[in-house]
Amino acid sequence: MNIIVLNGSPKGDLSATLQYVHYIAKKYPQHKFSTLHIARDIQKTENDPQRFAAVIDQVAAADIVLWSFPLYYLLVHAHYKRFIELIWERRATAAFQGKYTLAIATSIHCYDHTALQYIRAVCDDLGMRFLGDFSADMQDLLDTDKRKQLLIFADNALQTAAQQRPTFCVSQPAAVKPLPYCPGPAPSAVNPIDKKILIVTDTKDSASNQAQMVSRLQARFGGNGTVVNLQELRIETSCLGCIQCGYDNCCPLEDRDDFIPFYRDRVMTADILIYAGTIRDRYLSARWKTFFDRSFFMGHIPAIKDKQVGFVIAGPLSANPHLREILQAYFEMMEANLVAIVSDECSDSLTLDGQLDLLALQLITFSQQNYRKPRTFLGIAGHKLLRDAIWGRLRFPFIADHRYFKTHGGYDFPQRDWRSRLKNGFMMLLMKIPWIREEVYRKRIKSEMVMALQKIVEEA
Numbered sequence: 001m002n003i004i005v006l007n008g009s010p011k012g013d014l015s016a017t018l019q020y021v022h023y024i025a026k027k028y029p030q031h032k033f034s035t036l037h038i039a040r041d042i043q044k045t046e047n048d049p050q051r052f053a054a055v056i057d058q059v060a061a062a063d064i065v066l067w068s069f070p071l072y073y074l075l076v077h078a079h080y081k082r083f084i085e086l087i088w089e090r091r092a093t094a095a096f097q098g099k100y101t102l103a104i105a106t107s108i109h110c111y112d113h114t115a116l117q118y119i120r121a122v123c124d125d126l127g128m129r130f131l132g133d134f135s136a137d138m139q140d141l142l143d144t145d146k147r148k149q150l151l152i153f154a155d156n157a158l159q160t161a162a163q164q165r166p167t168f169c170v171s172q173p174a175a176v177k178p179l180p181y182c183p184g185p186a187p188s189a190v191n192p193i194d195k196k197i198l199i200v201t202d203t204k205d206s207a208s209n210q211a212q213m214v215s216r217l218q219a220r221f222g223g224n225g226t227v228v229n230l231q232e233l234r235i236e237t238s239c240l241g242c243i244q245c246g247y248d249n250c251c252p253l254e255d256r257d258d259f260i261p262f263y264r265d266r267v268m269t270a271d272i273l274i275y276a277g278t279i280r281d282r283y284l285s286a287r288w289k290t291f292f293d294r295s296f297f298m299g300h301i302p303a304i305k306d307k308q309v310g311f312v313i314a315g316p317l318s319a320n321p322h323l324r325e326i327l328q329a330y331f332e333m334m335e336a337n338l339v340a341i342v343s344d345e346c347s348d349s350l351t352l353d354g355q356l357d358l359l360a361l362q363l364i365t366f367s368q369q370n371y372r373k374p375r376t377f378l379g380i381a382g383h384k385l386l387r388d389a390i391w392g393r394l395r396f397p398f399i400a401d402h403r404y405f406k407t408h409g410g411y412d413f414p415q416r417d418w419r420s421r422l423k424n425g426f427m428m429l430l431m432k433i434p435w436i437r438e439e440v441y442r443k444r445i446k447s448e449m450v451m452a453l454q455k456i457v458e459e460a
């Protein structure tokens with residue numbers, strides 16, 4: 001069979017993910033694997049219609065499409081995202097329709113599931129027959145058993161395609177088509193006191209719902225919010241994955257365009273951030289993805305810690321639960337306070353007016369009160385995963401992260417909790433005595449567990 005590999009790594013041939021594909025290819029010499037460096041070559045492919053057509057021709061001629069990609073900010077790399085947009089923009093979907101497809105991703109498993117959900121949804125939208133996905137840790141290929149698992153996955157996928165078997169379907173939530181938003185009379189302005197408000201948007205269409213929502217917020221802030229349009233900001237490329245920033249947070253692209261000064265001087269210094277975007281395929285635009293990818297020069301340091309954030313989204317958010325999860329997880333890991341995600345999937349414009357006005361008010365109130373709601377599993381689990389990786393195998397090359405984690409309490413391992421460790425040791429010894437065990441587990445454990453909390457309530 002003819003397998004076309006769409007490489008989503010900006011590093012081209014040096015992609016770790018691609019080594020997994022090469023490994024499979026070596027084990028199956030009877031099949032032909034051809035690789036297209038989609039993420040690395042996106043600018044050439046986008047700017048040269050013939051080149052794009054040649055890519056699509058290769059897809060059309062293939063028996064199987066293999067999406068091979070690294071995780072970038074809980075999704076795929078911005079250039080890969082752009083390619084996916086181009087498939088629809090240039091009406092090339094027919095080449096993918098009905099084709100067998102599979103996905104191989106590498107990462108450190110930090111929100112790999114959201115990236116896989118995204119690719120899966122894109123494949124479903126393209127009418128492809130999804131054979132399955134395989135999410136490997138970037139080092140898994142070094143392990144004999146993991147290699148075995150990879151080959152089982154590949155073998156199953158190749159056989160299913162060769163024998164033209166059916167594939168499993170995943171039902172997608174129905175998309176609600178948002179209504180055109182017509183804001184009502186100008187709202188009364190809230191006083192932002194001395195808070196610095198930055199609104200980042202990416203639409204050029206002033207009549208769009210996204211633009212209208214941004215205007216409403218600006219009016220509510222009494223014109224005190226600065227608006228920056230990502231389409232007007234000089235950004236030449238997304239992150240190249242070189243990780244030179246790992247040592248000291250200096251990005252080699254710093255002098256090539258305006259992104260780093262913008263992020264460092266405007267985003268990182270704001271008190272209140274409002275991000276506005278429109279759903280394209282199953283995420284925001286590739287431009288927004290570039291914004292997130294390029295912010296990687298700060299590594300795993302929570303560069304927007306303690307900021308109040310509002311997200312304003314036009315388009316079918318409810319049909320894309322992975323997007324909501326990505327945003328919530330991202331801001332929780334950033335230790336920022338995501339006040340709300342306001343979407344235009346409202347019943348009418350009046351309701352949306354009310355939600356936007358409330359968002360503006362809460363952003364300012366919470367900023368004054370330094371409120372940060374507790375993190376959920378998304379942020380806590382994400383933090384623990386990154387903490388362990390940076391303490392361990394990723395300390396080099398991410399030396400700047402290690403410095404930050406060390407000096408800012410990022411290494412909050414339970415091993416340091418001497419009180420609990422002593423208590424546990426003592427109680428575990430006691431529990432060896434049957435009558436004490438009986439007394440504690442049967443009679444006292446519930447009341448003991450709540451005792452300290454009750455004391456606080458009593459004293460309040």
Ligand SMILES: Cc1cc2nc3c(=O)[nH]c(=O)nc-3n(C[C@H](O)[C@H](O)[C@H](O)COP(=O)(O)O)c2cc1C
Pocket residue numbers: 009010011014015016017018069070071072073074075106107108109110111112137138239241242243293296
């Ligand atoms: C800018 C950037 C963002 C990343 N984001 C994630 C992420 O969200 N989750 C994750 O588990 N790994 C993330 N990674 C790690 C890569 O996915 C991982 O190193 C991958 O194996 C690289 O594959 P490649 O060599 O094929 O590009 C990120 C790496 C970079 C450079």
